[in-house]
Amino acid sequence: MKKIAFLMCLAGCASQPQPTWKAGQDVGTARRTSAAELAKVTEGSEIVLDGKVTRVCQNRGCWVEIDGVIAKSLKHDILFPKDCAGKRAVVRGVLRQAPEEKKEEGEHKEDCPQPKVIVEILGARLY
Numbered sequence: 484m485k486k487i488a489f490l491m492c493l494a495g496c497a498s499q500p501q502p503t504w505k506a507g508q509d510v511g512t513a514r515r516t517s518a519a520e521l522a523k524v525t526e527g528s529e530i531v532l533d534g535k536v537t538r539v540c541q542n543r544g545c546w547v548e549i550d551g552v553i554a555k556s557l558k559h560d561i562l563f564p565k566d567c568a569g570k571r572a573v574v575r576g577v578l579r580q581a582p583e584e585k586k587e588e589g590e591h592k593e594d595c596p597q598p599k600v601i602v603e604i605l606g607a608r609l610y
Contacts, residue, residue, distance in 0.1 A: 500610050503570070506561045508606035510575040518550035521600070524578050532574045532602055536567050536609075542594060546601075547572060554602040557582065561604050571610040576602040 515533035516524065524530055534550035544562035546555040554574045556562065581601045 502573075502608040502610055504564060504567070504609040506563075506607055507556075507604060508575060510573045510606050510608050513575075515573070518552045521552060521578065526578055526580060526600070528578050529605075530576060530578055530602065532572075532576065534572065536563075536570050536572045538596075539563050539565055539567050540595065541565055546595065547574075547607075548596065549574065552602060553581075553596050553598045554604050554607070556604045561607055563607070564609070567609050573608045573610070574602060574604055575606040576604045579603050 510531055513531045516530040518532070518534055521530075521532075532549055532552060532554060534552075536547050536549055537551070538548040540546045540563070543559065544565055545559050546553055547563050547567065548554075549572050554572075554576055579601055581598050
């Protein structure tokens with residue numbers, strides 16, 4: 484009986500997808516928020532956004548678009564691989580009003596999205 488329980492536990496652990504890339508804080512096991520649910524979330528709330536990467540910054544990798552929502556590393560300390568479009572992303576962050584962007588040397592401001600609201604990235608995983 485113990486052997487069966489152990490094997491079932493082992494099988495359950497093996498079926499958990501492992502991230503192919505990770506950065507920043509652990510995304511944790513908090514309830515995932517979809518892009519559609521963000522309208523109900525208040526600014527300053529910490530969320531875990533789970534969805535498909537549709538675009539990524541091709542200059543530095545400092546932002547990704549996940550199902551229409553921009554998630555950005557404001558400190559540029561989390562930089563996504565430039566080839567991650569199409570992958571599943573889980574991002575832990577804080578819902579914020581988008582800050583006024585400053586054009587940085589070598590960065591093309593016209594390539595950066597200018598949404599009203601962003602998710603400030605604290606941690607991220609790609610699958």
